[in-house]
Amino acid sequence: MADVNPFPLERQALLQCYRTMRTIREFEERLHVDFGRGDIPGFVHLYAGEEATAVGIMSHLGDGDRIASTHRGHGHCIAKGVDVVAMMKEIYGRKGGSCNGKGGSMHIADLSRGMMGANGILGAGAPLVCGAALAAKYRKSGEVAISFVGDGASNQGTFLESLNLAAVWNLPAIFVIENNGYAESTARDYGTAVDSYVDRAAGFGMPGVTVDGTDFFAVHEAAGEIIKRARDGGGPALLECKMVRFYGHFEGDAQTYRAPGELDDIRNNRDCLKKFAAEVTGAGLITAEELTAIDHEVLGLIEDAVAQAKAAPLPTAADLLTDVYVRY
Ligand SMILES: Cc1ncc(C[n+]2csc(CCOP(=O)(O)OP(=O)(O)O)c2C)c(N)n1
Numbered sequence: 141m142a143d144v145n146p147f148p149l150e151r152q153a154l155l156q157c158y159r160t161m162r163t164i165r166e167f168e169e170r171l172h173v174d175f176g177r178g179d180i181p182g183f184v185h186l187y188a189g190e191e192a193t194a195v196g197i198m199s200h201l202g203d204g205d206r207i208a209s210t211h212r213g214h215g216h217c218i219a220k221g222v223d224v225v226a227m228m229k230e231i232y233g234r235k236g237g238s239c240n241g242k243g244g245s246m247h248i249a250d251l252s253r254g255m256m257g258a259n260g261i262l263g264a265g266a267p268l269v270c271g272a273a274l275a276a277k278y279r280k281s282g283e284v285a286i287s288f289v290g291d292g293a294s295n296q297g298t299f300l301e302s303l304n305l306a307a308v309w310n311l312p313a314i315f316v317i318e319n320n321g322y323a324e325s326t327a328r329d330y331g332t333a334v335d336s337y338v339d340r341a342a343g344f345g346m347p348g349v350t351v352d353g354t355d356f357f358a359v360h361e362a363a364g365e366i367i368k369r370a371r372d373g374g375g376p377a378l379l380e381c382k383m384v385r386f387y388g389h390f391e392g393d394a395q396t397y398r399a400p401g402e403l404d405d406i407r408n409n410r411d412c413l414k415k416f417a418a419e420v421t422g423a424g425l426i427t428a429e430e431l432t433a434i435d436h437e438v439l440g441l442i443e444d445a446v447a448q449a450k451a452a453p454l455p456t457a458a459d460l461l462t463d464v465y466v467r468y
């Protein structure tokens with residue numbers, strides 16, 4: 141075992157980050173199978189392949205920090221600490237789910253964890269984040285708010301207006317662009333005029349950083365700097381994470397727009413979990429056996445979550461009339 145830790149996180153924190161990334165991966169792999177069997181109602185977009193971005197960023201946050209997610213939100217939820225069993229029940233449309241089974245995959249929220257919601261409307265989270273960041277600034281809480289959007293959603297007017305508002309009000313807001321190269325089947329370059337989102341950030345008067353979103357340590361470092369800056373009153377920033385999605389846009393997507401060999405290439409060469417494992421074992425800080433033990437533990441957790449989801453009751457007609465309005 142190495143005496144010197146070359147990483148910015150202690151061993152236990154590294155193991156925890158690996159566990160969270162592995163939990164997201166296995167959650168998604170299991171949904172892929174269960175959706176294919178017809179067990180899951182509604183629409184599902186998988187986050188598999190993108191785990192290092194969610195966990196690299198969320199490892200800097202507490203429950204008081206708020207995030208607004210996307211239609212591809214399971215990874216953000218798990219990394220923000222939302223209960224995996226409640227999430228599985230939600231996706232299965234059951235009582236006891238994060239929203240009592242009435243929201244499904246694209247509407248998971250848990251305000252107790254600062255997770256303001258996945259969102260079926262592209263770009264809708266960014267204005268919410270301006271509100272949360274304004275509240276944090278007003279209360280002088282030192283908390284930050286983070287908006288996630290994809291490369292496609294980054295062209296929405298709501299997103300661009302939010303960048304401007306956050307800069308004008310010097311808000312503790314971070315705008316993360318998860319650039320996986322596609323908006324549904326449209327390649328990024330076909331629909332976005334600029335090559336670099338850093339240039340776009342400059343146009344709104346805020347710093348922008350681009351990182352390899354499949355490299356946990358690169359994301360963690362860049363996010364740490366801009367989150368600290370925001371907490372200290374330095375204002376908003378934009379973070380572009382270049383990443384890959386392992387599955388189609390949605391479950392059932394035939395992916396005819398992919399280049400030949402593309403999926404094999406990203407699974408073999410751009411798997412953020414494999415990269416993380418190679419780094420920490422290569423440094424002699426964590427053993428392959430320790431990681432394998434976590435893999436087994438996570439598989440058990442997912443199996444249990446699915447069993448609990450399948451055993452949970454469906455909402456009833458009377459449940460349609462609850463959770464409609466906030467009670468004061
Ligand atoms: C306002 C709005 N326009 C269009 C859609 C349909 N839509 C859903 S996902 C998607 C593509 C999103 O691509 P991107 O933002 O890159 O995210 P990714 O799916 O790649 O994670 C589109 C066009 C929508 N949900 N909301």
Ligand SMILES: [Mg+2]
Nearest residue numbers: 290291322323
């Ligand atoms: Mg995309």
